[in-house]
Amino acid sequence: HRIVDSNTDDSDIQRELSNLFVRTNILLRRFCKCTKLVKVALFKSYCLCMYDTALWKRYNATTISKLRSAYNKCIKIFFGFRRRDSMTNVLFQLGLPSFDTIIHNASFSFLRQSSMCNNRLVKHLLALRCWLLAQCFLSVEVVLDFSLLNILCVRMFCSMGLCCLK
Numbered sequence: 001h002r003i004v005d006s007n008t009d010d011s012d013i014q015r016e017l018s019n020l021f022v023r024t025n026i027l028l029r030r031f032c033k034c035t036k037l038v039k040v041a042l043f044k045s046y047c048l049c050m051y052d053t054a055l056w057k058r059y060n061a062t063t064i065s066k067l068r069s070a071y072n073k074c075i076k077i078f079f080g081f082r083r084r085d086s087m088t089n090v091l092f093q094l095g096l097p098s099f100d101t102i103i104h105n106a107s108f109s110f111l112r113q114s115s116m117c118n119n120r121l122v123k124h125l126l127a128l129r130c131w132l133l134a135q136c137f138l139s140v141e142v143v144l145d146f147s148l149l150n151i152l153c154v155r156m157f158c159s160m161g162l163c164c165l166k
Helices: 008-032 036-046 061-079 087-094 099-115 120-138 146-159
Strands: none
Touching: 008 036, 008 061, 036 061, 036 087, 061 099, 099 120, 099 146
16 A cells, blocks of 8 residues: 555555556466456456555545556456447456446445454444544534434444444
């Protein structure tokens, strides 16, 4: 993970973008004659592991868009699809997740795993996150009773499978 003075995740996303191209080029050079099934397994193993994506919260939309485009481009290059082929059709044929699915699954998995942690500090941070989400609701001119707010937070975490707050 890269930490910079601007307090954004843009440089870390750039790092992941270049790593994605490097990994794809290595796979392309070494395994270009393999079957589609083997290539899918290799791509899932080496290119879908985008580290720290669950921690990305502050970034420019253009930076994440470049990473999404790079992901799509790497798939098309590695599997030999044409540039104008539909990405939805390509992903469906290969059985690969979309970029947005990868990011969502990483965030959900991170929250689920951190909620299972018995560390008091981690549980406090999850409760604080819930409180911050509640502040967003309050800033939209919605007046809620604090006990109702706690119930909403607990329900929200339970609906996501994160029942650490009781």
